[in-house]
Amino acid sequence: MGKFKVSILGATGMVGQAFVLLLNDHPYFEVKHLVASDRREGKKYRDSTRWLLPGKIPENVGELELESIDKFLGEKKNTENKIVFSALPSDVAAEVEPELSSAGYFVFSNASAMRYREDVPILIPEANVDSISLIEKQGFPQAGFVVTNANCSTTGLAVALAPLRKFGIEQVFVSTYQSISGAGYPGIASLDILGNVLPYIEGEEKKIQVELKKILGVSAEVYPYCFRVPVDFGHLETIWVKFEKQVNESDIREAWEELSGESFGIPTMPKKPIVYLEDSFNPQPRLAFAGDIPGMVVFTGRLRKENNMIGFVLLVNNIIKGAAGGSVQNAEVFVKKYGRVLGWEK
Ligand SMILES: NC(=O)c1ccc[n+]([C@@H]2O[C@H](COP(=O)([O-])OP(=O)(O)OC[C@H]3O[C@@H](n4cnc5c(N)ncnc54)[C@H](OP(=O)(O)O)[C@@H]3O)[C@@H](O)[C@H]2O)c1
Incomplete structure (x- = not known):
């Protein structure tokens, strides 16, 4: 056929x-x-x-x-x-x-x-x-x-949190740094965004709260802040999660590592849908079109544990994987x- x-x-x-x-x-x-x-x-x-x-x-x-x-x-x-x-x-x-x-x-x-x-x-x-x-x-x-x-920010977050559901997700605090392509074309006036950061994106925080729970099938509390930043492509997010179980950085890395793209049997799924970057200066939006299937990988990095919370940073390409x-x-x-x-x- x-x-x-x-x-x-x-x-x-x-x-x-x-x-x-x-x-x-x-x-x-x-x-x-x-x-x-x-x-x-x-x-x-x-x-x-x-x-x-x-x-x-x-x-x-x-x-x-x-x-x-x-x-x-x-x-x-x-x-x-x-x-x-x-x-x-x-x-x-x-x-x-x-x-x-x-x-x-x-x-x-x-x-x-x-x-x-x-x-x-x-x-x-x-x-x-x-x-x-x-x-x-x-x-x-x-x-x-x-x-x-x-919603594009929810997508990155859902991909990164999906393999972590087994630890019992109780609370999620997320701040997003969203690129201007996320507002479509011609989108935001250049005088509003050049050299500036906008601390509000209408409707976005509510979307993350509602959609994340529907996708993951969890009743976790979700606390988002969404910002628009003068970047062309790629949304960066910082996340803190509280789990029911005691977990360490190595448990999180292992759970991400275990997610195999090949198991889905579809042509545009990357081999590793989540790629952890060791270097503290990554992920950055400059990697928005990186990966074995460009723009489809969710990059994570800067993993750390403080008290009982796990923190990390992620990057999702808003128009490719996120749309x-x-x-x-x-x-x-x-x-x-x-x-x-x-x-x-x-
Ligand atoms: N941008 C992102 O990162 C992103 C991520 C996830 C989801 N989304 C969602 O995806 C959708 C598209 O977003 P976008 O960023 O691509 O917006 P956009 O750049 O503003 O593009 C909108 C498109 O819709 C067309 N259109 C507008 N009114 C129309 C009408 N009455 N009949 C037929 N076509 C019409 C436009 O055609 P003309 O060029 O002729 O006006 C254009 O092709 C939105 O619902 C948005 O919320 C966007």
């Missing part, structure tokens, strides 16, 4: 561009439809996109014509192009994504609109891979579905688990 034809909604934005990059030469998926706002309808992707990622726009995708959401919805392409990657603003997603799933599409979304519904998974393979089966509660295989991934890359992994998980049900052999 050939590749699955997929669509990207919000293709011209920060996360949409990351989808274009990641789906270029992907072993399962091939981009066929690109959707942006009405003002770009009929324009070539290459001519209408301010490309902000490393490298160039892939040749074949650059030639595709942008569609409006109405044109896309009107054409009912769902016989062969069922998989849709969504990088829409949340208010637009709130209307479009339920409509798409009702029309039989398989939606992998970055928007927060549907994350908090009980039958919608916030899927992060390293933390809750089995939650993909929630799509059956949405009516799959007879109907379409929405699978979300988490488009997470969605692509989720679609790979879906194909692996349900491909046969659909007669898709992968």
Whole structure:
């Protein structure tokens, strides 16, 4: 069987561009439809996109014509192009994504609109891979579905804490240092952020509190502070955790080390999803695109124990692992688990 034809909604934005990059030469998926706002309808992707990622726009995708959401919805392409990657603003997603799933599409979304519904998974393979089966509660295989991934900061935190659940997570104190690409493009005015740090990101702290518990299935207390910093890509986080059990730095290192990416059997999972860096000056956002699958590794470092608390620093690439890359992994998980049900052999 050939590749699955997929669509990207919000293709011209920060996360949409990351989808274009990641789906270029992907072993399962091939981009066929690109959707942006009405003002770009009929324009070539290459001519209408301010490309902000490393490298160039892939040749074949650059030639595709942008569609409006109405044109896309009107054409009912769902016989062969069922998989849709969504990088829409949340208010637009709130209307479009339920409509798409009702029309039989398989939606992998970055928007927060549907994350908090009980039958919608916030899927992060390293933390809750089995939650993909929630799509059956949405009516799959007879109907379409929405699978979300988490807010970008929550993703890094969930990946790092997932292997530590066995120690009993009681309290989490987290401060995030979030890059400006996290606010989309054009995003924050340069005069607000150049040489400055903004001590508040609307809605972000609440998202971390709610989403972390849903993903990890824990009732821990979570105390976040979220900052915007003048960095282009990559969110840094400092974390202090209180566990029920007595743990040392070596227990944490061992738990991270034991997490094998190969066990997931999907193409874009790094061999080691969590990589600990010994050097005290790391992780830094300059490593945002490092790793065997660039941008997919969560880097940790500066591990220490003070009294009964374990502290560490992590780095997550907000637009790759924290957004488009997470969605692509989720679609790979879906194909692996349900491909046969659909007669898709992968
Ligand atoms: N940036 C991150 O690090 C990150 C991480 C995790 C999750 N997210 C989430 O991912 C989504 C996209 O974020 P982003 O940072 O990529 O935002 P962005 O750079 O502002 O891009 C938004 C995209 O949506 C399109 N769009 C806007 N209104 C539309 C409409 N009415 N119909 C169709 N398309 C429309 C835009 O098209 P035009 O170019 O034509 O306006 C653009 O392609 C958001 O829900 C965000 O919360 C972002």
